[in-house]
Amino acid sequence: MSGQPLDSSMDSMEETRFRKRYQKLAIRLAEKFHFSFNEVEKLLLIYYKMQKSSKDPSQGVDKSQFRDILHCALDMTDDFLMDRIFYTLDKGPSSFMSMESWTSSLSLFLRGTFEEKIDFCFSVYDTLGERILGRESVFHLMKQSVISLGGEEDAEEIAKDMMEVLTKKMDLDRDGKISYNDFKQSVLKQPMLLEALGQCLPSRKDINTFTTTFGYKIIKM
CATH class of the missing domain: 1.10.238 (Recoverin; domain 1)
Known part of the structure; x- marks a missing residue:
């Protein structure tokens, strides 16, 4: 020692x-x-x-x-x-x-591995603890990000547009929700999506x- x-x-x-x-x-x-x-x-x-x-x-x-x-x-x-x-x-x-x-x-x-960070970010976003991100959860996260960046003006409409884009991109099985597997596979293919729903890592x-x-x-x- x-x-x-x-x-x-x-x-x-x-x-x-x-x-x-x-x-x-x-x-x-x-x-x-x-x-x-x-x-x-x-x-x-x-x-x-x-x-x-x-x-x-x-x-x-x-x-x-x-x-x-x-x-x-x-x-x-x-x-x-x-x-x-x-x-x-x-x-x-x-x-x-x-x-x-x-x-x-x-x-x-x-020092976290990429997989550790994927699991962590999803857990942060999964406010209901269901291992699924529904449209309402994604919208809420997007709205929080928009407000923190530029105030409340037009935040709701911008958040709705971003929700639609992200859900379409990450909902791989097209069931209207982003499961953990959807999230993980999307991020492994496109690492820039890791913190798409808000900053969780330095x-x-x-x-x-x-x-x-x-x-x-x-x-x-």
Whole structure:
């Protein structure tokens, strides 16, 4: 395990306590996600420091802190989709995120496979949890995107037009709905459709910028 100091703002005693407390967790998470042990340790340190300023530190990092990361570090700005992203990444009624969910989220955003990202984006869009996107769901997502880009004027008509185009393009079995299989096959054929219903993932530029905070080599995406 690395003996290099993790953070200059921590004294040696606090760092020793941190490493001792979370070493086993870091080992387990490094085996489970797309990070090395040293990278997980640095991710857990970021979580640990955020947790100190949480509205309830005993519960962990809260939803508003995670939204700040999405907004400020990963340039995601749609309030509706940020709520959906949080729920998809950390299912359940709690407004707090665990260390494992935090690591899992960054594993997906920074190093996730294309199939992991397809499954994630569909889950974000699937607000009813039925593994099917009906016309009403697609319209709602399109309207949210239009409003966030240019205000409410004519948003409904633009959203209807976009819904028709996307449904026609992605509804492969022509049953009037976009199933998970429809979505996956459409995106595998045309990767640009991955976030056609709204931004769920950071851009390559934001991935690279965030990655530099760990002090490890940037991976080409």
